[in-house]
Amino acid sequence: MDFNDTPQEAEFRAKCRAWLEDNAELKTKKTNSAKNMNVGNKSLLEAAAEWQKKKYDAGWAMIHWPKEFGGIGATPIERIIWAQEESKFNVPKGVYEIGLGMAGPVMMEYATDEQKERYLPPMAEGKEIWCQLFSEPSAGSDVAGLRSKAVQDGENWIVNGQKVWTSGAHFSDFGILVVRHDPSLEKHKGLTFFFVNMKSPGIEVKPIKQLTGGSSFNEVYFNDVVIPDSQRLGEIGDGWKVAITTLMNERLAVGDADGVDANEAFELAKKHDKDGEQLIDNNAVRESIADWYCEASGLKNTKLRTMSALSRGDTPGPEASITKIVSANKLQAIGNFGMDSSDMSGMLMDEESDFIKFQMAWMGAAGLRIAGGTDEILKNIIAERVLGLPQEARADKGLAFKDIPSGS
Amino acid sequence: MNLDFSDDQKLLQEEAKKFLTKEDALKINRAVMDSDKTYDQDLWNKIVELGWTGIRIPEEYQGLGLSHLELCVIAEELGRQLAPVPFSSSVYLFTETLIEFGSEEQKQSILPKLVTGDVIGTLAIAETNSAPTINNISVELKDGKLSGTKIAVPDAEVATHAVVVAKNGDSVSLCVADLNSDDVDISVQRNIDESRGYYSVSFNDANAEIIGDEESGWSNLEKIMDHAAVLFSFEQIGGAQASLDMANTYAKERYAFGRPIGSFQSMKHKLADMYVALTLAKSNSFYGAWALSSNAAELPTAAATARVSATKAFQLCSQENIQTHGGNGFTWEYDCHMFYKRSKVLSLNLGSLPSWREKLIKSLEQANIKL
Ligand SMILES: Cc1cc2nc3c(=O)[nH]c(=O)nc-3n(C[C@H](O)[C@H](O)[C@H](O)COP(=O)(O)OP(=O)(O)OC[C@H]3O[C@@H](n4cnc5c(N)ncnc54)[C@H](O)[C@@H]3O)c2cc1C
Numbered sequence: 001m002d003f004n005d006t007p008q009e010a011e012f013r014a015k016c017r018a019w020l021e022d023n024a025e026l027k028t029k030k031t032n033s034a035k036n037m038n039v040g041n042k043s044l045l046e047a048a049a050e051w052q053k054k055k056y057d058a059g060w061a062m063i064h065w066p067k068e069f070g071g072i073g074a075t076p077i078e079r080i081i082w083a084q085e086e087s088k089f090n091v092p093k094g095v096y097e098i099g100l101g102m103a104g105p106v107m108m109e110y111a112t113d114e115q116k117e118r119y120l121p122p123m124a125e126g127k128e129i130w131c132q133l134f135s136e137p138s139a140g141s142d143v144a145g146l147r148s149k150a151v152q153d154g155e156n157w158i159v160n161g162q163k164v165w166t167s168g169a170h171f172s173d174f175g176i177l178v179v180r181h182d183p184s185l186e187k188h189k190g191l192t193f194f195f196v197n198m199k200s201p202g203i204e205v206k207p208i209k210q211l212t213g214g215s216s217f218n219e220v221y222f223n224d225v226v227i228p229d230s231q232r233l234g235e236i237g238d239g240w241k242v243a244i245t246t247l248m249n250e251r252l253a254v255g256d257a258d259g260v261d262a263n264e265a266f267e268l269a270k271k272h273d274k275d276g277e278q279l280i281d282n283n284a285v286r287e288s289i290a291d292w293y294c295e296a297s298g299l300k301n302t303k304l305r306t307m308s309a310l311s312r313g314d315t316p317g318p319e320a321s322i323t324k325i326v327s328a329n330k331l332q333a334i335g336n337f338g339m340d341s342s343d344m345s346g347m348l349m350d351e352e353s354d355f356i357k358f359q360m361a362w363m364g365a366a367g368l369r370i371a372g373g374t375d376e377i378l379k380n381i382i383a384e385r386v387l388g389l390p391q392e393a394r395a396d397k398g399l400a401f402k403d404i405p406s407g408s
Numbered sequence: 409m410n411l412d413f414s415d416d417q418k419l420l421q422e423e424a425k426k427f428l429t430k431e432d433a434l435k436i437n438r439a440v441m442d443s444d445k446t447y448d449q450d451l452w453n454k455i456v457e458l459g460w461t462g463i464r465i466p467e468e469y470q471g472l473g474l475s476h477l478e479l480c481v482i483a484e485e486l487g488r489q490l491a492p493v494p495f496s497s498s499v500y501l502f503t504e505t506l507i508e509f510g511s512e513e514q515k516q517s518i519l520p521k522l523v524t525g526d527v528i529g530t531l532a533i534a535e536t537n538s539a540p541t542i543n544n545i546s547v548e549l550k551d552g553k554l555s556g557t558k559i560a561v562p563d564a565e566v567a568t569h570a571v572v573v574a575k576n577g578d579s580v581s582l583c584v585a586d587l588n589s590d591d592v593d594i595s596v597q598r599n600i601d602e603s604r605g606y607y608s609v610s611f612n613d614a615n616a617e618i619i620g621d622e623e624s625g626w627s628n629l630e631k632i633m634d635h636a637a638v639l640f641s642f643e644q645i646g647g648a649q650a651s652l653d654m655a656n657t658y659a660k661e662r663y664a665f666g667r668p669i670g671s672f673q674s675m676k677h678k679l680a681d682m683y684v685a686l687t688l689a690k691s692n693s694f695y696g697a698w699a700l701s702s703n704a705a706e707l708p709t710a711a712a713t714a715r716v717s718a719t720k721a722f723q724l725c726s727q728e729n730i731q732t733h734g735g736n737g738f739t740w741e742y743d744c745h746m747f748y749k750r751s752k753v754l755s756l757n758l759g760s761l762p763s764w765r766e767k768l769i770k771s772l773e774q775a776n777i778k779l
Contacts, residue, residue, distance in 0.1 A: 001410055001411060001412065001477060001698040001701060001702070002410050002698070003698070004409070005409060009409070266772060280773075286765065286766060286769045287762065289769060290712075290716060290768045290769050291716070291765070293713065293768060293772065294713050294716050295717075297692055297717075298688030298689070298692045298713075298717055299688070299691075300691075301411060301691035301694060302687060302688070302691040304409060304411040305411050305691055305694060307411075308410050308411045308412045312410075319687050322683070322684045322687050322688070325684060326684060326688065376673075376677070378680075379676065379680035380680075382680040382683055382684070383670075383677065383679055383680045384676070386683060387652075387679055388656070388660075389656070389659060389660065389670040389675075389676050390660065390668050390671040391671065392671055392676075393667055393671060
């Protein structure tokens, strides 16, 4: 056992590191991570675009992609090493992740060669931003329950309906989209997958103001939007199969929640004074911090076990499936702890104070526990896919979609 | 990056698993519970024959000279099958103390006998119903003689020797005592796990020999506890995995309301929670194993982290395994209770969950370790 890179890994890490040092600024204790959170803020968009372009020009944007699309054909372990190193630097985040993480793999797998040539490089370069148009008012966890309609019309499809919670739709150029082409089929069989130009006539994007006050997600309306059949990904009726590749990506691979962790709680407890007594001397505080530390350490070492398997060239086990549940809940608990430590004034927000990171954690965590698969859905997935437990009895099995009870 | 066991270590683990399955260790454990015995002699003899008691003992003392990592994989299997043997007392506690702090003479006289099974050891710490500290040890060592009473000493009946934590003038020392001496009285104490034996041990001016620096007994004890915490954590994740597996099998087979109980969502989420706790514990135990085998400066933090998460995981999994089994879970006939009880004694044997959370925070305060 060791935590060392193999010589090749070490060499690769040094290369990442050297380039990052020349092109970005290392995070320091003073870096206020909370300040980078307001997606949709214009200057963040510009900063993110600039950073993405810089990476692309140097070959770091999508390193696991083949050369012709702007990558360097990096191995999974190299991809992790790059991400580890990049995360130590203070670089803009929150604009490209969904497109590159969700739309990228689907396009890579299902688009024609010509389409890949056309769309993948600008996606990697950051010239074109992509969003994911899956959730609808009536279909979130049960995303296959979606109702947006596509009707074939010669070489085209005419799409009508509404998507919701679409992160980044307001600044996206393209989106991946699942729609229902035939409501008389069973729920999962009547779906078809497309990519769509967000500037198409008939698409209307309305930002949704969210709990944080910011607007990172949107309602997206489709009114007779024309999508060429050539933009269909997968066969007609294969929409669920195509979607599930991305959803599995999203639900099982969603990483660690960014933000305050056991260390920050510990630092806060050490400096916080309560009637001459430090918070860290309070037994309940000590126990909570110990448990958070164990969770944080458990997640970190789980990731290292996954990396170990990749480093050997093996397929990792399902252990990473615990990541989002544990980290999002921990984030929420630590956010609460931070504010409680200030007692009657814990609610007061000050942009300039480092303390705001606890408040941002508390707010953000509420969304993280929902985005990309709720806690409950993730537990279902662990139970069914990892532990092999039987599926829930379902009220919609075997029914044509139009006959399924919908509660409305 | 290699936070995993080697192929050879995994092979050893596989062999250990096959051996314990063939011996039907779980059934033996049940037989011990049904008798007035507190361990199984036959299973112990076979374990000694396999060389497991000498895994960490250097070859010059007739051991196998392997690392802590080999011990970790064996521990996981012993925990999975609840083997009723004095392995943890003799190997994780007593042998570790000798290897770490024994004089050359002590090593020469005792280590080879641990390999052959002629010596079985244990560690005697507790005296009262509050957690032992450097200030409340009253069993006393004076002029090479021990006096006073220890309680909750594991495996003291089968053990031939004990490392005893004793007050020695102004400091605390570790010393080795022969438990077969006439000046030592041992009596069994009733405990929650019928497959394990805990004893009170009274020393009446019994001979004892200091082991390790006589002023550093307490810090040496803490070091041994860190070693044992990692090894115990592997027994705990083994037991937690077995509990989760049992619950999982039962949840698929048992029907209620016309469907398998494992299709009810609260049952699924219960099992998912068990899986989450176990995965965190396993990853932290691997980290502990790394720190232990490489003698890293992080060991106190890594050991406490492994210990806290493994204790939580085994307690949760064994308790929810009973719940998953309904009425059957509460019977003597089903195995659930054996895991439930073992989870609690494995926890208390090295000090409670709150005590280890406290150790973890102390280690963070001292080392200023960052994640
Ligand atoms: C910040 C944020 C960003 C997002 N970005 C995107 C995006 O870019 N693109 C996109 O398509 N979507 C996006 N989403 C939507 C997200 O995927 C859904 O909100 C999520 O899947 C939950 O769906 P829902 O909101 O319809 O809630 P519902 O599905 O109605 O769930 C409501 C509650 O019921 C529970 N529930 C539902 N079904 C079950 C079940 N079978 N068992 C147990 N409990 C159940 C849920 O766990 C939840 O607690 C985003 C959401 C958030 C919060």
